[in-house]
Amino acid sequence: MSEAELVVDGVSKYFGGFCALDAVSFEIRRGEALGLVGPNGSGKTTLLNVICGLYPPTKGQIFFRGFRIDGHKPHLIARAGINRTFQLAKPFKSLTVRENIDLALSHRKGDGASLDEILNLTNLTGMVGLEAGNLNAGQQKRLDLARAISLEPSVLFIDELGAGLNPVELNELAEILRKMQYGGRAIVVVEHLMGFLEKVVDHVLVLNAGREIFRGELRNALNDQDVKRVFLGDSIGH
Amino acid sequence: MAKVPPRRLVSRFTRMVIDRSISWDLVGIVVPIAAFGLAPKFYSNELLLTYMMVYIVMAQGINISYGFTGYLPFGYVGFFGAGAYAGSLAVLDLHVPAILGVLIGGVGGLLVGSLLLPLFRLRGAYFAIGSLAAANALADIISNPSLTSITNGPYGINLASAYSSGEIYVSAMVLVGLSLAVVFYLRHSQFGLSLRAIKEDEYSASMAGVNVVKQRSIAWLMAATMAGMAGSIFGWATTVFYPSAVFDTSISVISIVFALFGGTGSLWGPTFGAIVLYSAYTAVGISNPQYFQLIYGVIIIALILFAPKGIVGVAKTTRARIFTRGKQVV
Amino acid sequence: MPNEGKLAYLLFEYSIIAGVLLGIFYAFLSMGLNLIFGVQKIINLAHGDMVMLGGFGAWELYYTYHVNPILAVVIVIPFTVALGLALYYLLIPRLSGATDMETLSLVLFFGVSQVxxxxxxxGLGNNERNLPINSIPSHPIHVLGQAFAAEAWVAAGVSLPLLALFFFYLYGTPLGRQTRAVMADSNEAAAVGIDSGRVSAISFGIGLALATSSGVMAIFVLGGVNPSEGPGLTIIAFAIVVFGSLGNPFGTLLGGVLFGIAYEAAQVYATSWSDLVPLVLVLGVILLKPQGLLGKRTRVV
Incomplete structure (x- = not known):
């Protein structure tokens, strides 16, 4: 088996006295797709923020291709090959679609997809000259994704990309992510929508209150007692 | 640096000329320089023209800091005063030529700017007021009687021996050209793109690979260096000045008003604002500074409430409105 | 004749007592800035100018209507509340939709300060105005064998009951409770049916009134009032408020007293550098502990 691309080892994060993440560990290899699931406040976004360098973990270590990356600046982590989208898409609204992608492309170290290929993949070809602020919500999400993949990340986190999209757009997106996974990327999908998860991932890591409560195949998760309890009344099964 | 093949160079140039905003900005560099080159033939008060140029540089400096990075330094005058003192003391104590003094003034601004880099950990009001406190503290230190042997304390500086109206005027023109070139670069380069991205969302920019701290610091140090050089030219032209004159908070205020009036983020706006409002100031304000203070106070309030993007912003919306109306008729 | 150790002790004792007196006054002077920030998340850069207006108000009242300055401290309050409400409804609604509301409001109130x-x-000329020192009790008061200027006692003596009144308003009245709810979280407050617009407007008026009211005493503490003193006072007030923690009224009380002691100590030990105290304080606090002394979490504006 190939070596893990990203290793998260016992990562905890405290804000003041509040424990947002409690000793979370996981690994992911190239070509894998993992679902990161949990109710609001379960620590998913905190985990993303720690991995992407917004703040350092309180405890634990993170390795990328064998190098320790926790505590490094976010732009270095992004350039190294880990990237993410945002739950609320954050394209640069006063910049055009082209400028948004160009900005990220200009910081890519090696070769990779060209501007046109990225536009094509994310279905934004006709909109290069538009200011991102003028795009609709779905287009802004795709631009956020375009920005994230411009740096050719080998590990890509997708944060609630499906929220607010219609079924056609969801299918489109799942297709894009599948393609990237088969292209050899590791993909972590942070998501509530089970319908969407099923299309993209086979394995999930379920968090609650900052702790792992389940790890394994998605279909087993749906039958797990702990998971059921946590998600009672939540959007599971929709 | 990679060599650009001649044909691509030509195509790059044509693309620049074709791109309306680029050629419009190039005109924005050439026209003010040419105008100041010719102005002394029609208007004899070179000192006022020099001051006007100094304020263009200051307004463009605010433009770099606020328009491109979103940080509004109420203490911008700190660099101006530091430059005035660094340049003058170099001329008086080290006997360097005054033109070299201007460069040393820039270094003075740069050094103070570096000292204040930690302020960027702060945002909004903290940054604005923190920078003002830093500028006032610097003024207090320089004018402190205990330091008379070094800075001449509250008794000021006399540069009469270095005065040369021609050199001063040309230096100011060069500095205006430099500041406009910097803003042009910011408006049409990857670096400027990074700054605009940082201004919108730091974290998102860093996820696009932008080194937020470094890029923002460079822009800030550029603005600080420009203000330092502007201050030393101001001191050179003024000949005799006191610390209270080159650390006067109203220099920050006026620069901010000029930049906001014209419109930040643009190249023309701050130049336009400085020329129009400084002319108004010389007409109204010199004998009665309070009237001018009243006018620019009202201008600030009106701008924030009705036209936060300045005159350039108003012009753009008006043009867009006329344009779409024409389209609808057809 | 006291020996050196005794002298040093007396100087120390003096700077502590004089500092606490000055600090109570400065806490009162700064409180309005904190109230307006707490409710609106706006730094009122015209705060120092309101203090200055209070001083001129007292001067007019004294010379035109022969009103005792201590009475003027109370008289200026209703006028300022009215002015504050007018300013609020004139300026704030237009600002609320803006994307960069925080910096824009800063610039806006900067413009107000200039005007x-x-x-x-x-209207009044550029020179400093004074009130005769005997318009308030003026006999030096001795404590522990040292003489302290009467105006320091009067300023603290006037500030303390007004501060107490303010805290009673904030913690003991329905409107004050609503104000604290908006300070804690304006969305939550709106959700439980509090009209946060009305609360904000009233707080704005009260915030300005605290400033003008303290301005009456500022004439005596600062040795006069002049039109250009505003921005300097705004910086001092900001330093005190941030030192104690933005949005926390008790913090301002603590910040004011510590500022007063630091200032008096600098006066005693390094007179020519004492003007640096508020500047160093503001820079030190915002760089080293931006959440302030009583801040629970980092709240960087």
Whole structure:
């Protein structure tokens, strides 16, 4: 088996006295797709923020291709090959679609997809000259994704990309992510929508209150007692 | 640096000329320089023209800091005063030529700017007021009687021996050209793109690979260096000045008003604002500074409430409105 | 004749007592800035100019209507509340939709500050005005064998009951409770049916009134009032409020007293550098502990 691309080892994060993440560990290899699931406040976004360098973990270590990356600046982590989208898409609204992608492309170290290929993949070809602020919500999400993949990340986190999209757009997106996974990327999908998860991932890591409560195949998760309890009344099964 | 093949160079140039905003900005560099080159033939008060140029540089400096990075330094005058003192003391104590003094003034601004880099950990009001406190503290230190042997304390500086109206005027023109070139670069380069991205969302920019701290610091140090050089030219032209004159908070205020009036983020706006409002100031304000203070106070309030993007912003919306109306008729 | 150790002790004792007196006054002077920030998340850069207006108000009242300055401290309050409400409804609603509301409001109130300063200078001239020292009790008061200027006692003596009244308003009245709810979280407050617009407007008026009211005493503490003193006072007030923690009224009380002691100590030990105290304080606090002394979490504006 190939070596893990990203290793998260016992990562905890405290804000003041509040424990947002409690000793979370996981690994992911190239070509894998993992679902990161949990109710609001379960620590998913905190985990993303720690991995992407917004703040350092309180405890634990993170390795990328064998190098320790926790505590490094976010732009270095992004350039190294880990990237993410945002739950609320954050394209640069006063910049055009082209400028948004160009900005990220200009910081890519090696070769990779060209501007046109990225536009094509994310279905934004006709909109290069538009200011991102003028795009609709779905287009802004795709631009956020375009920005994230411009740096050719080998590990890509997708944060609630499906929220607010219609079924056609969801299918489109799942297709894009599948393609990237088969292209050899590791993909972590942070998501509530089970319908969407099923299309993209086979394995999930379920968090609650900052702790792992389940790890394994998605279909087993749906039958797990702990998971059921946590998600009672939540959007599971929709 | 990679060599650009001649044909691509030509195509790059044509693309620049074709791109309306680029050629419009190039005109924005050439026209003010040419105008100041010719102005002394029609208007004899070179000192006022020099001051006007100094304020263009200051307004463009605010433009770099606020328009491109979103940080509004109420203490911008700190660099101006530091430059005035660094340049003058170099001329008086080290006997360097005054033109070299201007460069040393820039270094003075740069050094103070570096000292204040930690302020960027702060945002909004903290940054604005923190920078003002830093500028006032610097003024207090320089004018402190205990330091008379070094800075001449509250008794000021006399540069009469270095005065040369021609050199001063040309230096100011060069500095205006430099500041406009910097803003042009910011408006049409990857670096400027990074700054605009940082201004919108730091974290998102860093996820696009932008080194937020470094890029923002460079822009800030550029603005600080420009203000330092502007201050030393101001001191050179003024000949005799006191610390209270080159650390006067109203220099920050006026620069901010000029930049906001014209419109930040643009190249023309701050130049336009400085020329129009400084002319108004010389007409109204010199004998009665309070009237001018009243006018620019009202201008600030009106701008924030009705036209936060300045005159350039108003012009753009008006043009867009006329344009779409024409389209609808057809 | 006291020996050196004794002298050093007396100087120390003096700077502590004088500092606490000055600090109570400065806490009162700064409180309005904190109230307006707490409710609106706006730093009122015209705060110092309101203090200055209070001083001129007292001067007019004394010379035109022969009103005792201590009475003027109370008289200026209703006028300022009215002015504050007018300013609030004139300026704030237009600002609320803006994307960069925080910096824009900063610039806006900076403009307001410039207008106030210009109008005051145009109307009243650019020179410093004083009130006769005997318009308030003026006999030095001795404590522990040292003499302290009467105006320090009067300023603290006037500030303390007004501060107590303010805390009673904030913690003991329905409107004050609503105000604290908005300070804690304006969305939550709206959700439980509090009209946060009305609360904000009233708080704005009260915040300005605290400033003008303290301005009456500022004439005596600062040795006069002049139109250009506003921005300097705004910096001092900001330093005190941030030192104690933005949005926390008790913090301002603590910040004021510590500022007063630091200032008096600098006066005693390094007179020519004492003006640096508020500047060093503001820089030190915002760089080293931006959440302030009583801040629970980092709240960087």
């Amino acid at each position: 106030i300063e210009a109008l005051t200078t145009l």
